[in-house]
Amino acid sequence: MKMSDNEEIGLPPATRWLERVRAGCVVLSISTAGHLVWEIGQLPLFTIWNEGTRSELAFAVAHCTAGDVLITTAALGSAIILGRAWSWPHGHWTRVIVIAIIIGVCYTAFSEWLNVYVRDSWSYGPAMPILQFGTIGIGLSPLLQWLVIPLLALTLTKSVVLRAIKQTDHAQGKSICEGRQK
Numbered sequence: 001m002k003m004s005d006n007e008e009i010g011l012p013p014a015t016r017w018l019e020r021v022r023a024g025c026v027v028l029s030i031s032t033a034g035h036l037v038w039e040i041g042q043l044p045l046f047t048i049w050n051e052g053t054r055s056e057l058a059f060a061v062a063h064c065t066a067g068d069v070l071i072t073t074a075a076l077g078s079a080i081i082l083g084r085a086w087s088w089p090h091g092h093w094t095r096v097i098v099i100a101i102i103i104g105v106c107y108t109a110f111s112e113w114l115n116v117y118v119r120d121s122w123s124y125g126p127a128m129p130i131l132q133f134g135t136i137g138i139g140l141s142p143l144l145q146w147l148v149i150p151l152l153a154l155t156l157t158k159s160v161v162l163r164a165i166k167q168t169d170h171a172q173g174k175s176i177c178e179g180r181q182k
Contacts, residue, residue, distance in 0.1 A: 020080075023089035023161045027076055028069060030153040035068035036061070038149060042141040045128040060122075072150065075103040089161045097154045104146035112138045 039061045043049050048060055079085070079099035085092030113136055115121040124130065130137035 019089060019161075023157055024073075024076060026157045026160055027153050028072060030156050031072045031149055032065065032069050034149040034152060035072075035145070036065045038141075038145045039064045039068070042145070045125055045139065045141050047123045047125050049125060068145075068149075071104060071107055071146075072100075072153075075100040075107070075150065078103055089158070090165065093154070093158050097151060100154065101147060101150050104150050105143055108142050108146045109138050112142055 043057060043061070046060075048056060052060065076096070079096045080088050080092075083092060083095040083099045085096050088096055116123060116139075117136065124137075124139050129140040131140055131143065
């Protein structure tokens with residue numbers, strides 16, 4: 001008989017949820033900082049850089065970073081559910097990272113198409129490298145953002161979380177081989 005993920009790692013369900021929330025907060029914190037820096041750095045690749053006022057530039061950075069945080073939250077939650085990664089953050093890191101990045105890149109490609117070609121909400125400047133998909137060109141920088149930032153945030157979170165788990169086990173006098181007790 002297969003045990004549940006909670007039984008396999010010896011944690012009560014309430015503790016598992018708390019660890020998920022904590023790990024999610026670490027991912028979101030690192031992602032927010034990364035997306036903020038990226039949004040500021042890629043501003044010169046959009047026409048707003050030359051045409052916008054300082055307040056419009058500040059609003060664009062704040063608005064886009066807030067959107068990135070929402071996308072990150074949805075991508076992480078969806079990756080855990082779609083990947084059936086019920087033991088995350090104790091395991092299934094690769095699965096979660098791959099699915100979250102795929103979701104982020106796909107949503108970004110859709111959002112860029114919608115906002116550049118349909119809504120005309122923003123446009124690319126001449127410095128933006130473009131990937132052509134038939135008649136549609138999608139900016140390379142936003143796509144790279146959703147490859148780099150989630151990978152970085154999830155990889156750093158993994159090292160922080162696994163180190164914390166190891167320290168907790170060590171403090172409780174358990175070896176890694178023994179696993180965690182209820």
